[in-house]
Amino acid sequence: MRVRFWGTRGSLPVSLTAEDIRKKIVAALLAATGRKFGTRADAEAFVARDLPFAVSHTYGGNSSCVELDTGAGEYILCDLGTGVRPFGLDVLARKGPGTPCTFHVFMSHLHWDHIMGFPFFPHVYIPGNRIVIYGCHGGMEEAFRRQHAAPSFPVDYSRLSAKIEFVRLEPGRRVRLAGLEVTPRLQLHTGDSYGYRFEQGGKVVVYSTDSDHKTDDAASTREVVEFFRNADLVIFDAMYSMLDTVSVKEDWGHSSNVVGVELCQLARAKHLCIYHHEPVHDDARISSVLQETLRLEQITRTDHALRISSAYDGLEIVV
Amino acid sequence: MEVTAVRYADVLVVAVKGRIDYMNAEEFKAALLPHLRNCAAGGDQVVLDLSRLEYVSSAGLRVLMIAAKEVRTRKGRFVAVALQPVVREIFEISRFTLVFDLFDSVQDALRALSPKAASMSHTG
Numbered sequence: 001m002r003v004r005f006w007g008t009r010g011s012l013p014v015s016l017t018a019e020d021i022r023k024k025i026v027a028a029l030l031a032a033t034g035r036k037f038g039t040r041a042d043a044e045a046f047v048a049r050d051l052p053f054a055v056s057h058t059y060g061g062n063s064s065c066v067e068l069d070t071g072a073g074e075y076i077l078c079d080l081g082t083g084v085r086p087f088g089l090d091v092l093a094r095k096g097p098g099t100p101c102t103f104h105v106f107m108s109h110l111h112w113d114h115i116m117g118f119p120f121f122p123h124v125y126i127p128g129n130r131i132v133i134y135g136c137h138g139g140m141e142e143a144f145r146r147q148h149a150a151p152s153f154p155v156d157y158s159r160l161s162a163k164i165e166f167v168r169l170e171p172g173r174r175v176r177l178a179g180l181e182v183t184p185r186l187q188l189h190t191g192d193s194y195g196y197r198f199e200q201g202g203k204v205v206v207y208s209t210d211s212d213h214k215t216d217d218a219a220s221t222r223e224v225v226e227f228f229r230n231a232d233l234v235i236f237d238a239m240y241s242m243l244d245t246v247s248v249k250e251d252w253g254h255s256s257n258v259v260g261v262e263l264c265q266l267a268r269a270k271h272l273c274i275y276h277h278e279p280v281h282d283d284a285r286i287s288s289v290l291q292e293t294l295r296l297e298q299i300t301r302t303d304h305a306l307r308i309s310s311a312y313d314g315l316e317i318v319v
Numbered sequence: 320m321e322v323t324a325v326r327y328a329d330v331l332v333v334a335v336k337g338r339i340d341y342m343n344a345e346e347f348k349a350a351l352l353p354h355l356r357n358c359a360a361g362g363d364q365v366v367l368d369l370s371r372l373e374y375v376s377s378a379g380l381r382v383l384m385i386a387a388k389e390v391r392t393r394k395g396r397f398v399a400v401a402l403q404p405v406v407r408e409i410f411e412i413s414r415f416t417l418v419f420d421l422f423d424s425v426q427d428a429l430r431a432l433s434p435k436a437a438s439m440s441h442t443g
Contacts, residue, residue, distance in 0.1 A: 214381070215341045215344075215376065215377045215378040215381070216341070216344055216345070216378045216381050216382070218341050218342055218344075218345070221341045221378075241413065241414040242377055242380055242412075242413035242414060242415070243384075243413055243414035243415055243417060243418065244414070246380065246381050246384040247384065247418075256377070256413070257412075258377050258380075258409075258412060258413050259377045262341075262376055262377055266341075292411075292412045293412075295408065295412065296408070296409070296412050299405050299408055299409075300374070300405070300409075
C-alpha cells in the first residue's frame with residue numbers, strides 16, 4: 001500500500017510568504033558558499049544532499065487529505081481538506097476528465113478544515129464520477145451541503161454532477177470497504193472525531209487526527225494502544241507541544257509528539273508520521289519538532305525501534 | 320514509584336523515585352497531591368527532588384502540571400531539582416522547562432527559595 005499526503009496542515013491552510021522564500025534562498029546561498037555547480041545535476045545533488053529539508057523544501061500548507069493507494073483502481077482518501085484539490089488535479093492529469101472514477105473517502109470529522117477542499121475537488125463537477133463519503137457522524141450530508149450554500153459558495157450542492165453517497169459507520173465495528181478492513185474509533189475532540197484502522201494483506205495503517213489522546217486514564221490508553229497495535233504506519237495529530245495540551249490548549253482536541261511516541265512504542269507500531277501541523281509553525285519549526293521527536297524516541301527506546309517522520313504535502317510512504 | 324516528603328521551614332521537599340508511566344500515574348497523583356494540599360497558603364514553597372526519577376511519561380507530566388497548578392493556587396512556588404539527563408530531555412521536549420524553574424540540587428533550590436530552609440537542611 002502507498003500512502004500519499006496531499007494536505008498535512010492542521011486547522012487552517014497556510015502558504016509560504018515572500019519573506020519565507022527570501023530566507024530559504026539566503027540560507028541556500030550561504031550553504032553553497034565556495035561551491036561551483038558545473039551542471040544542473042550538480043546543483044540538484046547539492047540541494048538533495050547538503051541542504052536541510054526546511055531550506056530545500058516546505059512542509060506545505062494544504063489542510064488534511066491523505067490517499068491510501070492499494071493499487072485496486074478505486075481511490076481511497078482520508079478527509080477532504082484543501083489537499084483534495086491537488087489530489088484531484090493529479091488524477092485529472094493522469095486520467096483525463098473523461099474517465100469515470102470512484103472515490104472512497106473516510107471522514108475523521110466535519111470541522112471546516114477537513115471538508116473545505118470538497119468544493120474545489122474537480123471531480124464533483126464531472127458527471128460519471130462516484131464519491132462515497134464514510135463517517136460516523138450524523139449530519140454528514142448536511143455539513144457538505146451547507147458549505148456549498150449561499151452566501152458561502154457560488155455553486156449549490158444540487159448542481160454537483162458526480163454521484164455522491166454518504167455511508168454512516170459504527171465506531172468499533174470492523175467492516176470491509178473499498179478492499180480494506182476498516183475499523184473506526186471514537187476520539188476525543190470537540191464534536192467528536194474518529195480514527196480509522198485500515199488493514200489489507202497483513203499491512204496496517206492507522207489514521208488518527210484531531211484527537212486529544214490523554215494518557216492519564218490507563219484503561220482508555222490501553223484501548224488506543226490496541227487500536228494502534230503493530231501498525232505499519234500511524235498517522236498522528238501532533239499539532240501541539242505536550243505542555244500546550246495540559247495548559248493553554250487543554251481540551252482543544254489535539255495531541256503532542258510526546259504522546260504519539262509513547263502510544264506507538266506501547267503498541268509496537270513500526271512508523272509514526274506526525275501530522276496536522278500547527279499553522280503557526282514555519283518549516284524550520286516543524287523540522288525542529290521532528291528532530292526532538294526523533295531524539296525522544298531514541299532516549300526512551302527499549303527493545304523496539306520506532307521509525308519517525310513528519311508529513312509534508314507530497315510525501316509518499318510505502319507500507 | 321515512591322514519593323516521600325520532608326519539610327524545612329517554609330519549604331516542602333518532595334522526592335520522587337522510580338518510573339512514572341500511564342500505569343502508575345494515578346498512584347503517583349494520589350501520593351503527591353496530599354503533600355501539596357498540606358502546604359500553607361501564601362507562604363510555602365515546594366521543591367520537587369527528581370534525582371531518583373528514571374523516567375516520566377506524558378501521564379506523569381500531566382500529574383506534575385496538576386501539582387504545579389495546585390501550588391500556584393496557594394501562591395506558592397514550585398521548582399524541580401536534579402533531573403536525570405533523560406528526564407531533563409523529556410522536560411525540554413515537552414516544554415515543561417517553561418513550567419518549572421530547574422535547579423541542580425536541593426540545596427541550590429533551598430538557597431534560592433528560603434535561606435531559613437537552607438540553613439535548616441544543613442543542620443539536619
